[in-house]
Amino acid sequence: MKTLAVDIGGSGIKVIVLNEVGEAITERSRTETPNPAKPEPVLAEIVALVEKQGEFDRISVGFPGVVMSGVIKTAVNLDSDWVGFDLATVLSERLGKPVRVANDADIQGLGTIEGKGVELVVTLGTGFGSALFIDGKLVPNLEMGHHPFRKGETYEEQLGRAALDDIGKEKWNKRLEKAIATLQHLFNCDYIYLGGGNTKKITFELPTNVKIVPNMNGLLGGIALWKDY
Numbered sequence: 534m535k536t537l538a539v540d541i542g543g544s545g546i547k548v549i550v551l552n553e554v555g556e557a558i559t560e561r562s563r564t565e566t567p568n569p570a571k572p573e574p575v576l577a578e579i580v581a582l583v584e585k586q587g588e589f590d591r592i593s594v595g596f597p598g599v600v601m602s603g604v605i606k607t608a609v610n611l612d613s614d615w616v617g618f619d620l621a622t623v624l625s626e627r628l629g630k631p632v633r634v635a636n637d638a639d640i641q642g643l644g645t646i647e648g649k650g651v652e653l654v655v656t657l658g659t660g661f662g663s664a665l666f667i668d669g670k671l672v673p674n675l676e677m678g679h680h681p682f683r684k685g686e687t688y689e690e691q692l693g694r695a696a697l698d699d700i701g702k703e704k705w706n707k708r709l710e711k712a713i714a715t716l717q718h719l720f721n722c723d724y725i726y727l728g729g730g731n732t733k734k735i736t737f738e739l740p741t742n743v744k745i746v747p748n749m750n751g752l753l754g755g756i757a758l759w760k761d762y
């Protein structure tokens with residue numbers, strides 16, 4: 534049973550095929566996210582990438598917004614045309630395989646957590662993703678990114694890619710250090726995991742319970758969407 538894992542991001546779309554136990558068995562393919570990132574051009578890019586990946590039996594998709602039963606509810610960093618779009622059904626029709634869709638940070642978390650205690654996953658990319666797990670069980674639809682953080686701005690406004698480009702690495706690192714402390718005070722986490730492309734920009738020493746995790750986990754976690762199947 535082979536699973537095609539797809540990660541739709543604000544700047545790139547990535548795909549890979551996983552075996553039964555969730556190990557990668559193909560080379561990851563990546564392409565730039567189209568601009569504007571409306572459903573049709575994004576679907577066309579996925580279909581084109583998939584052609585290079587060979588055979589698979591089912592599909593897991595990580596999407597950068599709130600997803601409920603395969604339907605997109607928010608897509609702040611892509612395009613508002615996604616709201617209400619039944620991605621699971623449409624992609625399944627296009628590729629002829631069953632599809633499950635989840636939030637990108639949730640999938641990053643599913644590919645990362647130990648399954649014990651309070652574990653928080655934060656992704657630092659175009660947006661600010663968040664996923665909270667209690668003894669391995671996901672707290673659904675946590676959107677910390679759009680919650681107020683400081684100076685009248687949200688975590689995403691202060692720490693997303695636009696903020697990093699705007700304020701530079703040094704200030705962004707100071708903000709991130711404050712955000713980690715604030716989140717630790719709020720959730721009293723056993724672990725905080727930091728994923729996403731901008732973890733490369735981190736320059737300060739992280740607290741002992743905070744770890745940077747490979748971006749690849751955002752694809753590898755896709756296998757977990759099928760654990761009951």
Ligand code: BGC
Nearest residue numbers: 597598599609638660661662
């Ligand atoms: C979205 C989240 C997503 C995060 C990272 C945020 O803007 O609201 O759902 O996980 O970006 O892509």
